[in-house]
Amino acid sequence: MADQATKKMGDWGLGAGELERILSEAAKHKGESLWQDAWRRLKANRTAWCSLCFLALFTSVAFLAPLLPLPSPVSLDLQIEPQPPVAPWSQFGRGGFSPEYWELSGLDQAMVRGRVAIFDDWQTAAWLGTDAKGRDILSRIVWGSRTSMLVALAAALCSLAIGVTYGALAGYLGGAVDNLMMRIVDVLYSIPFIFVVIFLITIVNEYRTELEDHYGINREVIFYLVIGAIYWLTMARVVRGQVLSLRHAEFIDAARQLGASTARIVFVHLVPNVLSIVIVYLTLTIPAVMLFEAFLSFLGLGIEPPKVSWGLLAVDGSEMVNPVRIYWWLVVFPAAAMGATLLALNLVGDGLRDALDPKLRGQS
Amino acid sequence: MSESLLSVRELKKHFPTGRRSFLGRSHDVLRAVDGVSFDLERGQCLGLVGESGCGKTTVARTIMGLEKASGGSVTLDGHELTSLGRRGWLPYRTRVQMIFQDPYASLDPRQTVASILTEPLAIHGRGKPKQRKLRAMALLDVVGLNPRHINRYPHEFSGGQRQRIGIARALALEPEVLVCDEPVSALDVSIQAQIINLLVELKERFSLAYLFIAHDLAVVRHISDTVAVMYLGRVVEMAPCDTLFEAPQHPYTRALLSAVPLADPLAERQRRRILLEGDVPSPLHPPPGCAFQGRCPDRDAVPAGRCVSEAPLLLACGSSLVACHLDPSRE
Numbered sequence: 224m225a226d227q228a229t230k231k232m233g234d235w236g237l238g239a240g241e242l243e244r245i246l247s248e249a250a251k252h253k254g255e256s257l258w259q260d261a262w263r264r265l266k267a268n269r270t271a272w273c274s275l276c277f278l279a280l281f282t283s284v285a286f287l288a289p290l291l292p293l294p295s296p297v298s299l300d301l302q303i304e305p306q307p308p309v310a311p312w313s314q315f316g317r318g319g320f321s322p323e324y325w326e327l328s329g330l331d332q333a334m335v336r337g338r339v340a341i342f343d344d345w346q347t348a349a350w351l352g353t354d355a356k357g358r359d360i361l362s363r364i365v366w367g368s369r370t371s372m373l374v375a376l377a378a379a380l381c382s383l384a385i386g387v388t389y390g391a392l393a394g395y396l397g398g399a400v401d402n403l404m405m406r407i408v409d410v411l412y413s414i415p416f417i418f419v420v421i422f423l424i425t426i427v428n429e430y431r432t433e434l435e436d437h438y439g440i441n442r443e444v445i446f447y448l449v450i451g452a453i454y455w456l457t458m459a460r461v462v463r464g465q466v467l468s469l470r471h472a473e474f475i476d477a478a479r480q481l482g483a484s485t486a487r488i489v490f491v492h493l494v495p496n497v498l499s500i501v502i503v504y505l506t507l508t509i510p511a512v513m514l515f516e517a518f519l520s521f522l523g524l525g526i527e528p529p530k531v532s533w534g535l536l537a538v539d540g541s542e543m544v545n546p547v548r549i550y551w552w553l554v555v556f557p558a559a560a561m562g563a564t565l566l567a568l569n570l571v572g573d574g575l576r577d578a579l580d581p582k583l584r585g586q587s
Numbered sequence: 588m589s590e591s592l593l594s595v596r597e598l599k600k601h602f603p604t605g606r607r608s609f610l611g612r613s614h615d616v617l618r619a620v621d622g623v624s625f626d627l628e629r630g631q632c633l634g635l636v637g638e639s640g641c642g643k644t645t646v647a648r649t650i651m652g653l654e655k656a657s658g659g660s661v662t663l664d665g666h667e668l669t670s671l672g673r674r675g676w677l678p679y680r681t682r683v684q685m686i687f688q689d690p691y692a693s694l695d696p697r698q699t700v701a702s703i704l705t706e707p708l709a710i711h712g713r714g715k716p717k718q719r720k721l722r723a724m725a726l727l728d729v730v731g732l733n734p735r736h737i738n739r740y741p742h743e744f745s746g747g748q749r750q751r752i753g754i755a756r757a758l759a760l761e762p763e764v765l766v767c768d769e770p771v772s773a774l775d776v777s778i779q780a781q782i783i784n785l786l787v788e789l790k791e792r793f794s795l796a797y798l799f800i801a802h803d804l805a806v807v808r809h810i811s812d813t814v815a816v817m818y819l820g821r822v823v824e825m826a827p828c829d830t831l832f833e834a835p836q837h838p839y840t841r842a843l844l845s846a847v848p849l850a851d852p853l854a855e856r857q858r859r860r861i862l863l864e865g866d867v868p869s870p871l872h873p874p875p876g877c878a879f880q881g882r883c884p885d886r887d888a889v890p891a892g893r894c895v896s897e898a899p900l901l902l903a904c905g906s907s908l909v910a911c912h913l914d915p916s917r918e
Contacts, residue, residue: 254739
């Protein structure tokens with residue numbers, strides 16, 4: 224059986240040896256996929272490319288936060304008054320780092336040990352000022368970005384895994400199955416999720432010790448689960464719409480007449496062809512998720528102190544705004560970090576859309 | 588009957604259309620294919636012609652199992668195909684393959700030529716990946732493309748080259764029957780000739796049987812052994828290629844042939860065209876009796892009312908099969 228494929232080729236003109244030789248030559252004639260083509264176009268788009276680089280930098284800083292010589296985001300200072308920013312050129316660094324954190328994961332702890340080994344107790348000065356309790360704002364923004372990235376990652380994975388599969392199956396199977404699957408989405412859509420989140424988190428708060436002790440579920444897990452549960456819905460709709468327009472394409476019929484299974488058609492032919500829209504949509508969903516996290520944390524339903532998130536920073540800042548003295552750095556810097564990230568994500572999304580579908584360029 | 592390689596009997600495909608009441612079935616039925624029968628012998632080519640919308644493509648899709656037949660049977664070597672599910676079809680897929688009309692739509696834009704051509708082999712579990720790839724290269728060579736271009740993507744090829752890739756994909760499983768659904772109508776005229784010649788060459792080389800669907804009569808005449816003419820979901824005339832073109836029997840066939848322009852300007856000026864009046868009736872509400880009766884130029888030659896009251900059967904008339912009440916030698 225295995226040999227059948229090569230044996231029959233013999234009487235097809237080209238011998239097996241000749242084919243082997245040509246196969247090695249074929250590497251030189253590599254084609255350019257639509258992805259490579261889109262990547263080239265994205266690189267040519269300066270705005271999108273700069274935004275992408277910014278996001279890459281931001282993500283790596285967030286990931287490597289424990290390794291950087293930043294002050295601890297939680298170590299308190301006895302000074303009551305928030306300190307204004309110190310320009311890096313007037314004071315670059317100082318000593319006195321104390322490795323105080325909340326409970327960190329193993330990898331993060333290793334990175335903290337690495338940081339102590341490299342920089343000892345040296346840390347950056349308060350370039351962006353400190354808050355009312357003397358905690359360094361720059362450090363808190365960087366550590367807060369980790370929360371945002373994590374939420375974004377959770378929502379993106381849920382959208383991709385559940386939303387794309389669900390939408391593609393509904394669109395391809397069509398008929399009654401499609402009808403049922405999309406009505407379920409409609410029902411989920413109609414639930415006001417803010418209330419659900421508030422409700423769930425209130426309940427979890429009530430039983431938090433039991434849940435944590437017996438099931439190991441804490442508030443954060445619930446928080447990520449809920450966010451994931453909301454954000455696959457729109458993705459399912461978007462993908463279904465795209466698949467509906469593709470399912471009667473001739474290449475799908477061609478695959479069917481070859482005997483391809485439904486799974487093969489969906490994952491080998493349909494999903495790769497809707498992936499460009501999925502990616503664009505993802506880059507536009509992530510900012511919404513980040514905002515949602517900030518909003519919930521602002522309400523006190525998301526991340527809890529001593530951990531930080533951008534929403535919590537905004538709460539801290541807004542509490543310190545009063546008519547007597549405006550501690551502007553407490554509000555401006557966290558807001559700027561968040562704004563810059565969201566803007567960059569939107570610009571990348573726009574650039575990706577143009578790169579992946581050149582026909583749409585210039586339309587909004 | 589089962590001696591034929593592919594045998595189609597009274598094939599019907601009806602599409603429910605129009606308003607659909609809540610939970611209910613729709614009332615209007617579009618009879619795209621309404622009782623088509625023919626046989627395809629090993630190594631032969633059956634041309635299927637007719638104007639747009641007469642159901643040619645639906646015949647092909649129903650034979651391939653892409654549409655579920657509403658009635659009738661399709662048998663391959665005596666095995667019934669219309670009732671099979673996907674798994675039941677699998678062993679026959681290797682024997683019947685299809686070439687699609689639009690080479691720009693029939694190749695997955697995200698796949699390389701290698702994955703397009705190895706997919707049929709992968710689905711049917713033939714060979715190891717390396718062997719499949721070598722096989723794909725041999726296929727490219729067979730259809731006249733450079734096997735070195737195996738790692739390219741469809742968008743890097745021209746329309747004619749893409750159609751060659753489509754043909755190579757259909758050949759990958761070494762089928763006995765190729766269903767060609769207007770394989771050249773989306774191509775430039777100069778490219779059409781190349782593809783037709785390739786198909787003729789492949790037919791000889793691999794002793795393939797073609798069901799060749801086209802609306803270009805010259806192309807059909809060039810490649811076919813037998814030609815069937817379809818009108819509104821039915822075959823109105825079926826005859827050996829030369830007989831059909833030299834001595835058409837059915838009034839519709841005559842009108843169709845008279846519409847072909849001639850290359851010679853003198854002959855073209857002499858050409859007598861039979862102009863049909865009216866439009867093709869809607870397959871939603873086909874006329875009673877003979878489907879062609881409303882437009883037939885020879886209607887008056889038939890005893891009164893027969894065309895309206897009775898649908899003509901496809902009966903032998905010389906070496907042809909004709910569905911018309913006109914012919915006196917019938918019955």
